[in-house]
Amino acid sequence: MTDLTERIQRSFDRQSLMATLGATLGSVAPGTVTISAPILAGARQQQGLAHAGLIFSIADSAAGYSALTQMPESSEVVTAELKINLLAPGAGDALIARGRVVKPGRRLVIVTAEVHAVSDGQETLIAIAQGTMVPVNASR
Secondary structure, X not given: OOHHHHHHHHHHHOOXXXXXXXXXEEEEEOOEEEEEEEOOHHHEOOOOOEOHHHHHHHHHHHXXXXXXXXXXXXXXXXXXXXXXXXXXXXXXXXXXXXXXXXXXXXXXXXXXXXXXXXXXXXXXXXXXXXXXXXXXXXXX
């Protein structure tokens, strides 16, 4: 495991919401992060599909951690804003969110994330998010 991956994993492990959702950190590289989550019974909406809250949450974390890969060790990031387009129903067994830095910066980092539903090994794009992350001191 690289130092960057270890740093992102340590931060990810402190997110109790990700643990509650059963989410796991996947690949980590400069400017990109992947997060997966099962579609658990407690994270479904009334029609049995993945709840938009689950989709949004993993998109936000994947996008945020992609930004963090571009920050110095003494920094964390917080979400200033995040817009999401839900494109298709979250039908399947799991979700995969792939976050990516669009434009890094010292004060603002523009990010995006795509979320795919996985069913029988096939991925379907279900959401696209775009947002702004703000670097903050890690001691907060």
